[in-house]
Amino acid sequence: MPEKDQRMPPYVEPPRDQIPRISRKHVAAMLASDDPAAWGQGGVRHLVLRTVGRRTGRRHDVALPYWEDAEDRKHVVASFAGAPDHPAWFLNLSDRASNPEVWVKEPGTSYWAEAEVLDGEEHDRIWAQLTADRPNYAEYQTRCERRIPLVRLVRRRPG
Numbered sequence: 001m002p003e004k005d006q007r008m009p010p011y012v013e014p015p016r017d018q019i020p021r022i023s024r025k026h027v028a029a030m031l032a033s034d035d036p037a038a039w040g041q042g043g044v045r046h047l048v049l050r051t052v053g054r055r056t057g058r059r060h061d062v063a064l065p066y067w068e069d070a071e072d073r074k075h076v077v078a079s080f081a082g083a084p085d086h087p088a089w090f091l092n093l094s095d096r097a098s099n100p101e102v103w104v105k106e107p108g109t110s111y112w113a114e115a116e117v118l119d120g121e122e123h124d125r126i127w128a129q130l131t132a133d134r135p136n137y138a139e140y141q142t143r144c145e146r147r148i149p150l151v152r153l154v155r156r157r158p159g
């Protein structure tokens with residue numbers, strides 16, 4: 001069976017300070033419609049990831065591009081365009097007391113998932129595959145000292 005083409009086409013990267021505003025607008029469009037036009041940006045498919053704020057206890061939704069491995073498992077990247085610090089959504093899901101599961105929305109479905117933060121050889125293997133399709137993530141890694149986390153979303157139950 002041929003592999004999926006998940007390469008990211010060339011796009012204009014927005015300034016990092018505009019990403020949260022763009023994400024809020026994208027999330028609103030995604031939650032309002034299952035129209036495929038609402039679920040893509042930059043030439044790749046997106047999902048909505050909902051976490052609970054580790055300090056506030058409030059719900060937070062973010063639009064994230066995802067990448068699927070050979071087993072159709074979804075992965076998201078905590079890059080924030082190579083920012084020096086991890087994005088808030090990643091810090092939230094890393095707090096297992098606040099987020100034992102995360103809510104995921106895709107067109108026509110939603111589900112609760114376990115967020116598995118990849119480490120070691122598994123991180124390296126998935127990172128190599130993902131960056132072959134989406135070299136922008138390798139570029140983001142050159143912009144920061146931190147190791148950019150990869151998160152596998154493992155579907156657990158309907159949302």
